[in-house]
Amino acid sequence: MTGIINENLYATLQAGFPADPAAACLLLPDAGEVSYGMLQQESARYANLLASLGVQPGDRVAVQVRKSPQALFLYLGCLRAGAVFLPLNDAYQRHEIGYFLDDATPRLFVCRPQNRALGDELAAASGVPHVLELADDGGGALVEAAAAQSDRFITVPRRSGDLAAILYTSGTTGRPKGAMLTHGNLAANALVLHRFWGFRPGDVLLHMLPIFHAHGLFVAIHCALLNGSPMLFEPRFDAARAIDLLPAATVFMGVPTYYVRLLAEQGFTRELCAGMRLFISGSAPLLKETFDEFTARTGHTILERYGMTEGGMFTSNPYDAERRGGTVGFPLPGTAIRIVDDGRTPVNGGEVGNILVKGPQVFVGYWGMPEKSREEFTEDGFFSTGDMGRLDRDGYLTIIGRSKDLIITGGLNVYPKEVEEMIDEMPGVVETAVIGLTDPDLGEAVTAVVVRQKGGAGEAVTETGVIGALKGNLAGFKVPKRLFFVDELPRNAMGKVQKNVLRERFQLLWLQTVKQKEVFNESTF
Ligand code: AMP
DSSP states (O other): OTTSOOOOHHHHHHTTSOSSTTSEEEEOTTSOEEEHHHHHHHHHHHHHHHHHTTOOTTOEEEEEOOOOHHHHHHHHHHHHHTOEEEEOOTTOOHHHHHHHHHHHOOSEEEEOGGGHHHHHHHHHHHTOOEEEEOOTTSOSHHHHHHHTSOSOOOOOOOOTTSEEEEEEOOOSSSSOOEEEEEHHHHHHHHHHHHHHTTOOTTOOEEEOSOSSSHIIIIIIHHHHHHTTOOEEEOSSOOHHHHHHHGGGOSEEEEOHHHHHHHHTOTTOOTTTTTTOOEEEEOSSOOOHHHHHHHHHHHSOOOEEEEEETTTEEEEEOOSSSOOOTTOOOEEOTTOEEEEEOTTSOBOOTTOOEEEEEESTTSOOOBTTOHHHHHHTBOTTSOEEEEEEEEEOTTSOEEEEEEGGGOEEETTEEEOHHHHHHHHHTSTTEEEEEEEEEEETTTEEEEEEEEEEOSSGGGGGOOHHHHHHHHTTTSOGGGSOSEEEEOSSOOBOTTSOBOHHHHHHHHHHHHHHHHHHHHHHTOTTO
């Protein structure tokens, strides 16, 4: 490699490692510690193991395990060996795993010991040659095999356009799509975020996110590694545990649910956060209410950013200037955002439209889906995110929701967020999801699913009361035709409300409502 820069992401990250190999990288719950020197040695062992199994640069390694230091070594080992890391949410079951193995044809599948028999069966059916297990406590056949390998490995040279990872999108409709991310995509985003969020010597990251997703794996880990910082590396989010650890941290990254849960803890105080430099939120919308309450409680302003599996982070609220609640800030340096109508023509300033994005972090396409990949890009290289949003006069971007969640009722567009915000403001309401249910007459009927406070003002919240209060304030076609109450909204691991689950759950009830209406000919509908 003389004279040629190795564009392998690992080489980029490694440039940030501290000179002292004894410097801490992972601080573990049992008081154990992994130094940066150990991280290099362990990732070398995993890279050697992969090579010994015949994993060639470009081969996929599918991994469905719980978060552990060994899972991180494996990720870095994959990068170093030039393999393509393919993390899978551990909630996926037989049918889904089978699909991923068939689709991605990895050379190795790493699973939890309790899934070994299933892993063997599915791997045999998909022609995956190797299966090894990694236990939740960091033991297992994979770890034993790695321990027997040399702790030295020369990181395989990669070009920025070579694949580093495939992440299947958490898409709620259609076949899951494998977003192909290159070494260049990941490095570009890591370097920008590290600078933009002001990482500095002395930073300590409290890491409680899962690492099968871009947020925990790329955004959080890459920033810490590039900064040569220690991470308080926790297996999962736990509010009480976060309260114990925050005094030892300076940066925290979370999904909005984490912030809601922290605020529910009495011990979450201004004093506790006194040593913190930055709280970052993303992966799902942070309610303005949560943003404001957080500032009031801690004196810190949450920095909200926006991105997706298909490219990491696209926009961020500023580090040094006003962080505006309810918005996701500005395009990151080197990134362009365009808001367009359905014909991909830019809308007028301030209007809602589809969000397109272009930048060095944007993925190169979906694995094995060249047609689909082409459709999602414009001729001049902008990717259609599937999100809808609006740029305000100062250039801050507000996300309105996924375009597939847009409700078209009687031919008119309803953005769920507008209705959700109005209901959320009513006393006694905790939160709301507005969905469209298939309706024989309207195409889709606007429906609200509401979580009420237990007791107090919550008891006075009724279907007719909410609908009545909205009438007069919102155009009639936007007012929900029905309101259903639930104890909590279904969310995935990243805190996103699963509107598809709600649609499935309430579709039948809605059709029954329509039937009753026909029988009684009620005029209230
Ligand atoms: P994922 O690919 O799982 O990371 O999901 C990406 C999607 O999450 C985006 O397309 C948005 O719909 C949503 N999302 C991410 N960050 C935000 C945010 N700050 N506010 C609102 N939605 C967000």
